[in-house]
Amino acid sequence: MAASTESHARGGCVVPGGFTVLSLKFQSGSVARHQLCVKEHRVRAEKNVSRARDRTLFVLNIPPYCSQNTVKELFSQFGPVESVELSEKPGCVNSGSTNVSLAQFFTPVEKQCFQVGYIVFKNASSVAAATAHPYDSSLIISTPQRPIRTGLHKWIHEYTQSLIKPEILQKAVDDFMNQYDKRKEEEAERLKKEAEQQQEDEEGWIKVTKGGRGVKARPHSEGANERTLQKENKKKKRKELLNFYAWQHRNTQREHIAELRMKFEEDKQRIALLRAQRKFRPY
Known part of the structure; x- marks a missing residue:
């Protein structure tokens, strides 16, 4: 026990797996503590280019009430933070981002669970400072400078943020409809030009133009299909x-x-x- 206390005093508490355990408190007067497991992020085949080598800290067991801004301010005491990425499982790329196909007014409900984080510092020394932080010196989440809403205040704030102002929604709808009408007019103009190019001349010939790559082929008109069918039938009769x-x-x-x-x-x-x-009258 004495050796363990002495190691805590010298630096961080290291557990199997190379993780350093950091103590976390919600407020300075809180009795309960929460543990974060951190270590330097080292992966041979890293798919995410934003996680810089030797400057990224991998964090486990982040509470669900901690946002990206909260985590950034919490670890800023070890050095300037460049970016923070939170995800449900390790290795996920941008799992916390919203679906880009949805409008800004229809954001999906975020899953409330413990998360993992990738904190990218501007300096490599900040990673060493975080892993060497003593366990007895707890990190404080909510301070007078950066209070964290909880309980009824948090629910009221989330409900207020979920409400959409009618004038903002109306403006977004008008902009969308204007863009839609513009696209329809452009499409109609394009089809009109193609129809003019596909018109028959006096001898019955049709000028066929080559479309761009990815453009769907336009179906023939009913008259053109009927003429083609008659020609095929005549060919079959001649061959019989x-x-x-x-x-x-x-x-x-x-x-x-x-x-x-x-x-x-x-x-x-x-x-x-x-x-x-x-x-x-026969005659």
Whole structure:
């Protein structure tokens, strides 16, 4: 026990994994303490270029009521802080950022949980100062200079911030609709120009222009599709071999006889009708 107390007095409390334990209090008069585990961030294949090597401090067990500004001010005592990144799990890239596809008035609800943080200092010596901070000297979150809202005051502030002023929302809607109308007019103008270029000339030829990459092909008109279908049918009829086989010859004769019989019956009905009307004039 004496050795442990002596090590705390000399510097930070080091635990397995290379982490240094820092003591954290909400206020200076608080009895309860919270522990933060910090160490220098060293990863061989780092995907996030914003986490500078030898100047990034990796922090575990950050309370959910600590925002990025709070963490930045809390660790500024070790040196100037360049940036702070909070995420739910280690290695996440910009997991705390809002969805860019959503408007500014529809921000998703942030998950309340303990977080991990990546604190980038301007100087590499600040990382060593943070890891060497003694455990007995607690870091204070809420001070008279930077008070942290809790309880009823926090809920009222969050509810007030969630309300949207009608004039701001109306302005955003008007700007969006103006941009939408402008895009529709540009699209209509583009389609009109393409339609003029695709018009037929006197001989029936159509000028086909090459579209840009990524532009969807416009469907043909109904008249153009019908003409294409007629041309295909004519080609098929020219390629057909008539009366080449014996069964084709028999079918042709049978169809011809059926057509003559149908015409004969139509003529008989027409003559009977004229006789009934007494208008029959054979000569």
